[in-house]
Amino acid sequence: MTIWLRDESSRPRRSPQLTQERIVAEAVVLLDQDGVAGLTMRKLAQRLDVTSTALYWHVTTKDDVLDLAVDEIFGEVTIPEPGADWRADVRTLVRGWRAAMLAHPWAPALIGRPMLGPNVLARTEFLQAALVRGGHGGLELAVTTRLVANYVIGAAVTEATWRRTAGAQSDGSRIAQAYPTLEASGHLDPARWDDEVLFDRGLDTILR
Numbered sequence: 001m002t003i004w005l006r007d008e009s010s011r012p013r014r015s016p017q018l019t020q021e022r023i024v025a026e027a028v029v030l031l032d033q034d035g036v037a038g039l040t041m042r043k044l045a046q047r048l049d050v051t052s053t054a055l056y057w058h059v060t061t062k063d064d065v066l067d068l069a070v071d072e073i074f075g076e077v078t079i080p081e082p083g084a085d086w087r088a089d090v091r092t093l094v095r096g097w098r099a100a101m102l103a104h105p106w107a108p109a110l111i112g113r114p115m116l117g118p119n120v121l122a123r124t125e126f127l128q129a130a131l132v133r134g135g136h137g138g139l140e141l142a143v144t145t146r147l148v149a150n151y152v153i154g155a156a157v158t159e160a161t162w163r164r165t166a167g168a169q170s171d172g173s174r175i176a177q178a179y180p181t182l183e184a185s186g187h188l189d190p191a192r193w194d195d196e197v198l199f200d201r202g203l204d205t206i207l208r
Contacts, residue, residue: 003064004116018050020058024068031069031106039065063113070110071117076100079126086134087207093127094152094203101156105164108156111149124149147206155199162190 026047030039041062045052059065077096083089101107115124128145136144176183186192 002114002116003060003067004114006060018048018054018058020068022048023055023058023065024072027065027069028072028104032104035106036066036110041065066110067113067117070107070113070115071119073100073104073107074117074119074123076103077119077123079123082126082130082133086130089130090127090148090207091200091203093123093130094148095199097123098152098156098199101153102160102163105160108153108160111153144206148203151202151206155202159195159199 023044027039027044030043030047034043039062041052041055044065045055048055059068074097077093077100080089080092101111115121124145127148128141131141131144175188179188182188
């Protein structure tokens, strides 16, 4: 069961110098450096200068650490003051969400995990409240929330992957001959269109 659905209040804490907050902060540093595959409980314990056993008094599994780390980076997304324009509020929130995920490229691939941490829920609450002010409700609200979330996650995954593999070059002439429409549109050329422009135009299309 995800950490967000377990009652952790009664768990004993044998190491008062070690807190969940410290564990999560160091986990984010490790994830930024080495990605999800590079995060192990042993490495995390070494960074914290404790034994692996000490970690388990605060978190049960590596999955707990990942869930906490994802929620931690959502805390970097500013929740704006609600304004008169609900679309502007959604844009501000979603742009901040994208920026946070791109700053932590390991994060987008983990967003499919249970999104029940307090930072995630607070921002989802703001998103839905803005959509409600825009006249959405019921099934339409659920669909639009999912659409916006899937859009920003997909965009962040795509952009992070392109940036990570930017040095890998393909035979451009061969691609142009085989896929002329994709070549003409710039779909296969990451330098053709600015990512910010593509993202903002796509979000505007959804919000219309």
